[in-house]
Amino acid sequence: xxxxKTLALHATSSSHPYVSYKQxxxxxxxxxxxxxxxxxxxRVTNPAVAEFTRILQSDxxxxxxxxxxxxxxxxxxxxxxxxxxILLGLIYTPGQLDRARNxxxxxxxxxxxxxxxxxxxxSSSGGKGRPSRDTIVGILFSASVDSPSxxxxxxxxxxxxxxxxxxxxxxxxxxxxxxxxxxxK
Numbered sequence: 662x663x664x665x666k667t668l669a670l671h672a673t674s675s676s677h678p679y680v681s682y683k684q685x686x687x688x689x690x691x692x693x694x695x696x697x698x699x700x701x702x703x704r705v706t707n708p709a710v711a712e713f714t715r716i717l718q719s720d721x722x723x724x725x726x727x728x729x730x731x732x733x734x735x736x737x738x739x740x741x742x743x744x745x746x747i748l749l750g751l752i753y754t755p756g757q758l759d760r761a762r763n764x765x766x767x768x769x770x771x772x773x774x775x776x777x778x779x780x781x782x783x784s785s786s787g788g789k790g791r792p793s794r795d796t797i798v799g800i801l802f803s804a805s806v807d808s809p810s811x812x813x814x815x816x817x818x819x820x821x822x823x824x825x826x827x828x829x830x831x832x833x834x835x836x837x838x839x840x841x842x843x844x845x846k
Contacts, residue, residue: 668840677833678723680840681716688713689844717844724837731830735823742819749812 668682692709696702703710746752753761 668836677727678720680720680724680837680844682840682844685713685716685720685844688716717841721841724841728830728834731826731833735826735830738819738823738826742816742823745812745816745819749810749816751816 665682665686668679688709692702692707692713695707695709699706743752747754747757
């Protein structure tokens with residue numbers, strides 16, 4: 662399918678701003694005609710070039726603004742889902758892993774190992790017979806609840822909202838990026 666038809670398909674199925682591909686294409690043709698008459702291809706002497714630049718800048722501003730708005734909403738939705746997953750015990754923070762290790766072993770905080778006098782994260786090996794973070798995660802996952810609770814259903818619902826939103830944003834971005842590339846080459 663040609664790009665103009667692809668863009669028209671996306672633009673008519675959505676109320677979001679898309680690159681004004683046909684209008685910009687027409688302005689390119691008009692500016693070339695003007696340049697052949699006047700011999701000038703700049704914004705000052707060729708009004709079609711000035712109009713092309715203005716519309717291109719406006720389209721770019723609108724598209725970037727929508728992408729930023731939708732990214733902010735998506736980040737918020739994913740942050741809520743991540744918090745729900747942490748509260749459910751499906752995702753563990755490093756601090757939670759350290760507390761779980763300490764509870765399982767009945768010991769105090771485990772110092773981070775050092776390499777050449779520099780402290781490291783120490784996530785691969787627990788050292789001195791202590792389990793690694795991977796082992797702790799395995800233990801915690803094996804203790805997870807098997808039956809779906811309302812909280813799990815809420816997490817699934819949040820993720821089910823985030824995935825289509827991300828796919829839509831990617832499609833919107835790809836179509837507009839292709840349009841800007843084609844029109845400015």
